[in-house]
Amino acid sequence: MISFSAVHKRYPTGYEALRGVSFDIDAGELVFITGHSGAGKTTLCKLAAAIERPTSGSVVVNGQNLAALRKSAIPYVRRNFGLVFQDQKLLFDRTVLDNVLLPLAIVGLSPKEAGKRARAALDKVGLLEREKANPIALSGGEQQRLAIARAVVNRPAILLADEPTANLDTDSAGEVMELFKAFHQVGVTVILATHDTQWVRHLNPRVLWVEHGQVRAPGERPEGQA
């Protein structure tokens, strides 16, 4: 489903954030991308979702090589993904429901069908009763669950989240992790970049450990590092 092969990413500053990364993720997997700050986790997520392009090597998603993709084809590749990224802010001048309706506007559903789908997504994340609220009135954990509802409302095959539990207390982080687990259990491919290795034992994901721009093979991770 996702295949990185000898991927290098050098930013315009000259910094090489990924240095020869190769791995495959199959449909239906639950994968944690972990590693220290600055290791390259976010860069890896951005390459998978065609937000950044590799400097060399190939990134293949559902049979399409993103490195060779025309710009005009990128929105179609993105439809495979529900993204929960820190720079994708909620709209605080709209209601909770409006935030989830927004991604549906581009797929041309009738208002009735869109409303039904958006409410179903809010129900899944436990926020249906808050549909008329302004997101500013939600707790940090609820805001993150709203971001997840917005990410899944188009029923993506892949849910890709970058540090989804950053800034959350343990209880809220647990609720968010439970949601990812639930989406994985219904067949969604779930990929999380996270420092939060305490959830590894709980969710039992496959772990890709990123270190200095390289993915370590299982067992290569130095003991005691998180």
Ligand SMILES: Nc1ncnc2c1ncn2[C@@H]1O[C@H](COP(=O)(O)OP(=O)(O)OP(=O)(O)O)[C@@H](O)[C@H]1O
């Ligand atoms: N747009 C950019 N231009 C230049 N350098 C960048 C850019 N984005 C990231 N980097 C650098 O690439 C390296 C990897 O960054 P990345 O954000 O992928 O790491 P990370 O593992 O996600 O870190 P964190 O856990 O702190 O978010 C860092 O040294 C970072 O400063």
